Amino acid sequence: MPRWTIKPGIAVGLLATIAAVALGLVVTGRGTGISTTPATPADQFDPDTPNVVVVMTDDQAIDTMRAMPRTRRLLGAKGVTFDNAFVSYPLCCPSRASFQTGQYAHNHGVLDNHPPNGGYQAFDTKRALPVWLSDAGYRTGFVGKYLNGYGKGKAATEVPPGWSDWYGLPASAKQRPFGFELNENGELVSYDDGEYKTGVLEDKAVSLLRDWDRDDRPFFLWVATDAPHKDAGADEKADRDPEPAPRDRGRFEREKAPRGESFNESDVSDKPGIVKGKRRLNKSEHAQIDKIYRSQLESLIAVDRLVKSIVGKLRRRGELENTVVMFTSDNGFIRGQHRIESGKASLYDEAIRVPLLVRGPGFPEGDRDERVVGNVDLAPTILDLAGARADIDPDGGSLLPFESRREGWRPNLLLEVLERNTGNFVGVRAPRYAYAEYAKKNKHGEGKRELYDLYRDPKQLDNVAGDPAYADELERLEARVAELRECAGAECR
Secondary structure (H helix, E strand, O other): OOOEEEOOOHHHHHHHHHHHHHOOOOOEOOOOOOEOOOOOOOOOOOOOOOEEEEEEEOOOOHHHHHHOHHHHHHHHOOOEEEOOEEOOOOOHHHHHHHHHHOOOHHHHOOOOOOOOOOOHHHOOOOOOHHHHHHHOOOEEEEEEOOOOOOOOHHHOOOOOOOOOEEEEOOHHHOOOOOOEEEEEOOEEEEEOOOOOHHHHHHHHHHHHHHHHHHOOOOEEEEEEOOOOOOOOOOOOOOOOOOOOOHHHOOOOOOOOOOOOOOEOOOOOOOOOHHHHOOOOOOHHHHHHHHHHHHHHHHHHHHHHHHHHHHHHHHHHOOOHHHEEEEEEEOOOOEOOEOOOOOEOOOOOHHHHEOOEEEEEOOEOOOEEEOOOEEHHHHHHHHHHHHOOOOOOOOOOOOOOOHHHHHOOOOOOEEEEEOOOOOOOEEEEEOOOEEEEEEOOOOOOOOOOEEEEEOOOOOOOOOOOOOOHHHHHHHHHHHHHHHHHOOOOHHHHO
């Protein structure tokens, strides 16, 4: 069992909280109106609706799925692998807000990782998936990394609305693999340097499922790992970043990052200013990229074990066949492509493409789906499974019923990067094309457009926005962006 202690000073707060609850008082986070007491699900619920478990990684490029054979076997081979799954805003906090709402960023309002227009403080936690599921009688549990900026200072013990069980990493955890704190249902618990974070999150997730054995109501569990995000404050001279579990260190010792055509691209003169101005990467940067790649692979081995443990626990309690299990990431990750040493807030497939594997009721075994699906489609799908209602109209659509929804699926997904210094743009990802329009006043974009024919140029090497042969397609995509850039609800679908 993990070694832990309650942080000094928290005990007094706990006694005060207990007393307040006993007196019928509402306990809220300072200045936030967010409850520090876990939510109680509605009394009425449908016992025939399936459970839902979502495992979400952080900054996982699609090529690192090779490190996760258990996940591919237990979820992909037993369910559906979505080969064209993307996030609409490839950045941690906006993406996680889209997952919880089914909305594009321009509607949910989380436009960056940090204030004033981003981070946890910009998110309306009262209008989100856990609240809607709790209202439908679901037991809801969260384990891991929530939204950037969550749990700062005296707000470290907040429990956002709708969660009946909460094991959230406050801001103090800072992407550290060891020596971190965890908010456990309003109690701040410290873990020492001998406890690897992904292993602790695995234990918490399985323990929650064990605790729920005594409850007949359906449940929703979201487990969000830090891995394979780079560690905060890591020494550049260290041989691993992120740090893997000690037992996994060295498993990919000889690996080098893929060196495809887009890696350290030879000609970026057709790219927007943020890329066009980059020099070619040198040998030292190549070595750093290789280090990050092997570190990410090794850190994902622990996540692979976490998935296996969750599936195993569901099987032992007889719930696996009545549980939809999803695996995905909040965004992808660029490692040297187009001369970008590392990053994500970009049009390129390495940033926007994510793994999405789903097994369970409604999802056929061993299927591969080629539709362009987005993270905005996950909340509507979960609501559909649960028979729950949202108090907003999501921008995404349910993936169910699976076969009939394949016909007439929307032709493209909105892409948007807003309030960033990496070249703000609005665009679309279609089966054949990736298109973006950069803000005219943006110092890096200067009104530039990017268009890639992915059938002929899957590595996005040649921007054909100025090619007369693509004039008709460019006009159609411009019209689609004009329709979607301020769309809401059904308009987006």
